[in-house]
Amino acid sequence: MNRRSFLQLAIGAPIAVLLGGKVVAMARHYPLDELLTQLKRLPPAKLISQGQWNVSTVLQHLAQSIRYSRLGYPEAKTALFQYTAGSIAFNAFAATGSMHHALDQPIPGAPALINSVPNDVALAELVTELELFIAWQGDLAPHFAYGTLTKQQYYTAHYLHIQEHLTEISLS
Template identity: 55%
Template sequence: MNRRQFIKASVLTPVALVLASKLVATLRQYPLSDILVQLKALPPERLTSSGVWNVSQILQHCTQSISYSIYGYPQARSPLFQYSIGKLAVNAFAATGKLHHPLDEPIPGAPALEPGLPNDVALRELIYHVEQFMDWRGQLQPHFAFGNLTKAQYYSVHNLHLQSHLEQISIS
């Protein structure tokens, strides 16, 4: 391989990878209706958390995330971050089917989670906000890290975010 071929391959390979992940991400479906069924089947009084946050805090955090996609996030990363690393990350998450992030990291600028809020109240709020998001016909707000997202992209983000947090919750 000569120098010109090497440079060309070095430039085209990352572009091809980005485009391939975007294509795979757009082809995968992430129905929130499946998660909603799962949430409605949870017995709030028997739930336990394996994480740093208790069950109620996990559910409150997920509710905040969904609600902010409709009403706006309190703080955002820089536009440079959102339209570079953020866009790459959201496509990679959707393509792989896994959203990786620290599970005890609050949303920037979000109010503190209430540790004493009963699980049944937190679960009802989460179910309400998932249903509200699914029915929402208005404009969606930019994600604090991923920037402007389509409703399908938000479906992916919310589905994967909920899945990752629900892995910390078990029924005792």
């Protein structure tokens, strides 16, 4: 392999991988409305958490995330982070259909979650935020880590975020 071919491959391969991941990510469908229906059917009094947070704080965290996508996040990563690592992470999550992040990490700058909020109140807040988001016709705020997202991309982000946190919640 000559030097020119090597350089073309070294530059082209990562670009092809990133673009391929983005194409796969855009082709997947994440039915946030179906997830909303499932959440409405959950029996709040019977939910338990196997994670660091109790059920209520998990649900409050999810509601915060959805609310901030409409109204703006309190803090954001740098633009460089959003356009590089954040964008790559989002596209990887969307392409694979699963998100992986620390499940006890609050949203940067968000008010503290309140452990004593009853599960039914926290679940009602999450359901309300999802309904507001689905009906939202206005501009969306940039995600604190992923940057500017379309509404469909936010559907993906919220769907995957909720699904990941629900892995720590079960029925008693």
